[in-house]
Amino acid sequence: MKKNIILMGPPGAGKGTLAKQLIALGYVHISTGDMFREAIKAGTELGKLADSYIKHGDLVPDQVTIGLVKERLSQDDCAKGFLLDGFPRTLPQAEALEVLTKEIARPIDAVINLDCEQKELVRRISGRRVCKNCGAPYHIDTMKPKVDGVCDICGGPLYQRNDDNEDALKVRLNHYVNETKPLLDFYEERGLLTSFDSLKGSAVTFDEIAKFLKS
Numbered sequence: 001m002k003k004n005i006i007l008m009g010p011p012g013a014g015k016g017t018l019a020k021q022l023i024a025l026g027y028v029h030i031s032t033g034d035m036f037r038e039a040i041k042a043g044t045e046l047g048k049l050a051d052s053y054i055k056h057g058d059l060v061p062d063q064v065t066i067g068l069v070k071e072r073l074s075q076d077d078c079a080k081g082f083l084l085d086g087f088p089r090t091l092p093q094a095e096a097l098e099v100l101t102k103e104i105a106r107p108i109d110a111v112i113n114l115d116c117e118q119k120e121l122v123r124r125i126s127g128r129r130v131c132k133n134c135g136a137p138y139h140i141d142t143m144k145p146k147v148d149g150v151c152d153i154c155g156g157p158l159y160q161r162n163d164d165n166e167d168a169l170k171v172r173l174n175h176y177v178n179e180t181k182p183l184l185d186f187y188e189e190r191g192l193l194t195s196f197d198s199l200k201g202s203a204v205t206f207d208e209i210a211k212f213l214k215s
């Protein structure tokens with residue numbers, strides 16, 4: 001049984017769907033965005049520190065983020081297993097995570113890399129549409145509205161988000177590859193990395209991953 005896992009994958013590979021399926025299996029979902037909001041709300045020392053950066057529009061330094069991750073992963077609910085999403089993003093963060101998970105005796109058991117061909121990612125993301133009124137998501141191939149360009153739920157107009165166009169997406173994907181390649185190598189060297197092909201569709205991929213996590 002693999003308890004403590006990291007989820008990685010490019011935008012559009014279906015990480016959000018997979019995360020929801022894993023939460024249903026009992027994993028505690030840790031995203032750094034939520035973690036910041038919770039720590040700030042709870043008024044912990046690190047939360048206050050993080051807030052002082054966010055308030056000024058600055059990036060939160062690694063040291064603070066890592067402190068927050070340690071604080072969060074030490075909590076009781078994480079004893080049954082956690083799912084890290086969006087962290088680590090850099091090699092220094094991965095190295096720090098390795099140290100802190102040892103310190104709290106909750107080591108990473110597996111890193112799941114949700115893989116997908118660039119061509120398919122472009123097709124998926126550039127076909128996305130969102131309702132201007134209610135925010136309901138659509139896709140021009142896989143989740144068509146009943147009437148072209150009109151929301152099934154509220155009748156509002158559908159539009160394409162600025163950063164979902166093909167050029168912007170290619171920039172995001174290249175950035176993702178450059179950013180994560182060293183991380184994937186880091187976990188590969190430690191024998192923790194397993195890649196799954198998300199081209200098979202979310203149900204098939206989830207079954208494979210669930211089986212893998214139980215082994």
Ligand SMILES: [Zn+2]
Pocket residue numbers: 131132133134135136151152153154155156
């Ligand atoms: Zn709508």
